[in-house]
Amino acid sequence: MTFRLYDTATREVRDFVPLEEGKVGLYVCGLTVQSEPHVGHVRSGVNFDVLQRWLRHLGYDVTFIRNITDIDDKILIKSAEHGRPWYNLAYAMHRELDKAYDALNVAPPTYEPAATGHVPEMVELITELIGRGHAYPAEDGSGDVYFDVRSWPSYGELTHQGVDDMEPAADADPRGKRDPRDFALWKGWKKETEPETAAWPSPWGPGRPGWHIECSAMAGKYLGPAFDIHGGGVDLRFPHHENEQAQSRAAGRPFATYWMHNAWITTAGEKMSKSLGNSLTIPAVLEKYRGIDLRFYLVAAHYRSHVEFSFEALEEAAAGFARIESFLQRAGADETADGQLPQAFVDAMNDDLGTPAAVAVLYDAVREGNRLLAAGDDATAVAASVDAMLDVLGLHPADPAWAGSGSSAQDGKLRSAVDVLVAGLLAERAAARKAKDWARADAIRDQIKEAGIEVEDTPAGPKWSID
Numbered sequence: 001m002t003f004r005l006y007d008t009a010t011r012e013v014r015d016f017v018p019l020e021e022g023k024v025g026l027y028v029c030g031l032t033v034q035s036e037p038h039v040g041h042v043r044s045g046v047n048f049d050v051l052q053r054w055l056r057h058l059g060y061d062v063t064f065i066r067n068i069t070d071i072d073d074k075i076l077i078k079s080a081e082h083g084r085p086w087y088n089l090a091y092a093m094h095r096e097l098d099k100a101y102d103a104l105n106v107a108p109p110t111y112e113p114a115a116t117g118h119v120p121e122m123v124e125l126i127t128e129l130i131g132r133g134h135a136y137p138a139e140d141g142s143g144d145v146y147f148d149v150r151s152w153p154s155y156g157e158l159t160h161q162g163v164d165d166m167e168p169a170a171d172a173d174p175r176g177k178r179d180p181r182d183f184a185l186w187k188g189w190k191k192e193t194e195p196e197t198a199a200w201p202s203p204w205g206p207g208r209p210g211w212h213i214e215c216s217a218m219a220g221k222y223l224g225p226a227f228d229i230h231g232g233g234v235d236l237r238f239p240h241h242e243n244e245q246a247q248s249r250a251a252g253r254p255f256a257t258y259w260m261h262n263a264w265i266t267t268a269g270e271k272m273s274k275s276l277g278n279s280l281t282i283p284a285v286l287e288k289y290r291g292i293d294l295r296f297y298l299v300a301a302h303y304r305s306h307v308e309f310s311f312e313a314l315e316e317a318a319a320g321f322a323r324i325e326s327f328l329q330r331a332g333a334d335e336t337a338d339g340q341l342p343q344a345f346v347d348a349m350n351d352d353l354g355t356p357a358a359v360a361v362l363y364d365a366v367r368e369g370n371r372l373l374a375a376g377d378d379a380t381a382v383a384a385s386v387d388a389m390l391d392v393l394g395l396h397p398a399d400p401a402w403a404g405s406g407s408s409a410q411d412g413k414l415r416s417a418v419d420v421l422v423a424g425l426l427a428e429r430a431a432a433r434k435a436k437d438w439a440r441a442d443a444i445r446d447q448i449k450e451a452g453i454e455v456e457d458t459p460a461g462p463k464w465s466i467d
Helices: 039-057 073-082 086-103 115-131 211-223 234-250 282-286 291-299 311-331 343-350 355-374 380-392 409-434 438-450
Strands: 004-007 012-015 023-028 061-066 135-137 145-147 183-188 207-209 226-233 255-262 265-267 453-458 461-466
Touching: 004 255, 023 039, 023 211, 039 061, 039 086, 039 226, 039 255, 039 265, 039 282, 039 291, 039 380, 061 211, 073 086, 086 282, 115 135, 115 145, 115 183, 115 207, 115 211, 115 234, 145 234, 183 211, 183 234, 207 211, 211 226, 211 234, 211 255, 226 234, 234 255, 282 291, 291 311, 311 355, 311 380, 343 355, 343 380, 355 380, 409 438, 409 453, 438 453
Parallel strands: 023 061, 023 226, 226 255
Antiparallel strands: 004 012, 135 145, 145 183, 183 207, 453 461
């Protein structure tokens, strides 16, 4: 089965055909490093990490570029609020993001360019757009430069919108615009309100690049004028990705062949974000759960499905993964064995990166392995297959990346052992309750609680967590 993916631009699942046989150019919009990363932030990192792992499994040579936006209105505002230099804030938050990715075993991209390191390329691209008649400097002397959306007839094609139906672009003062929908390519330095360090020289005066021009310039530098896949969060489709595509193609660059967008993680039905005050930072979550558990929780949902975050759901995912680890421990899996991926797993991954179906195959294999063990039969082949599936998903407990992150293989073995012991006590407690031996049932519950383990009786059965 050919690898197929959903292309946001065409709104259909398409066969993946790379521009150059055997090679893939992948660009993913990274984060604006203004604050600590939360669960919603890292979902994109995990989703596209799975994508690049699967492409490499299929034999492709992948060049994966994921940028960092380290100069932006939000960064300037946030740094002023905290009374620290904007570059210091951006650097500190970039380091926090790296820690979060490491904690979830998100492999580094081929390269991670930062916006501030590529201003010359952005100035060059803006100059080219002006020369082609698709951009213009503001006539009010502000030093701003805008993209002329009406000069590009295809503007709106990515998100299937007409120009007249769009809201005005809110990324710059409209005073110097020909059309309120024109967006900023360059922002003149505001001497009274912005630090001098946030300005670079340009033909239009000191200033800094607009948000959208950054990715066009960096994608072009490292992947060339045309590349295979452009990815990012679904909230970036408009205006960011629409503007990227318009300015790139207006400059004569074909840009991306396929567009992939991961959905949001929501809390109470709203996108998880700092502005809503409902974010859950990665360090806070990792105080309660292992990184491998959080990654499993994120991987188990399809990248295009919105996920309503809850600690209850994360707890269920952690318990499910503990059962997988328990099977591998009991089966005595040989981590060096060359396990085969089940065809159903391969088919699921080839069908638009169908991780929910792939995880279902993983669970089926674990159930079959446990059945073999219960019957006294050899389950090493099944264990090797489970190992292979976990490796593709970046979830192998023995992966050195988990060492020292609170998610080491030893931690997994300990959790699995505790899970087996608690399960035995809970089964004994259930038998006592069925026999109406309430004293014995309460004694078992007290015994578990003394060990620092909290048991909750739910309609689906008892669940346990560390108190």
